[in-house]
Amino acid sequence: MALNKLHELGLPNSALLSLTWVTWLAIMILPYFFVALAKALFYLSSKYASELFSRVGLTDSKTVDIPVELNAHLTLTGGKSLSNPSFYRRLVGSLVYLIVTRPDISNAVHQVSQYMSTPRLTHYATVLCILRYLKGTIFHGFFYSAQSPLVLHAFSVAD
Structure with a gap:
């Protein structure tokens, strides 16, 4: 469904994968908001x-x-x-x-x-x-920078 929304906006399928083709882009997909900067992606609701x-x-x-x-x-x-x-x-x-x-x-x-x-x-x-x-905390969300390595950190409290 997200790719269909990109087609409606006239954007290529790779819009969420490759952000180097545009310096500023705001895409509304479902109730989530993606803000793509030159080398980062901000994802919030x-x-x-x-x-x-x-x-x-x-x-x-x-x-x-x-x-x-x-x-x-x-x-x-x-x-x-x-x-x-x-x-x-x-x-x-x-x-x-x-x-x-x-x-x-x-x-x-x-x-x-x-x-x-x-x-x-x-x-x-x-x-x-x-x-x-x-x-x-309405503008809290996920920030993904192209400059940082993709490393997953997980924490757990198990009693």
């Missing part, structure tokens, strides 16, 4: 996140520094049941989609996705906290 904020009504809300409070303990029975659980499910599904470009929220989204069957107000408040964190 700010447009999708902005649409998510306006859908929820968080366009003028304050931001937070972390996606979930450190000692937040979510339970199945904590708080009152939501009157519209399908809205909660759509929000969490949107957050799962954002994990592609924002792995920093993966743990928090994993926590709230465990309560999709019977969401409570405490779960919804946690989702709003994640969204406020995203609002404060």
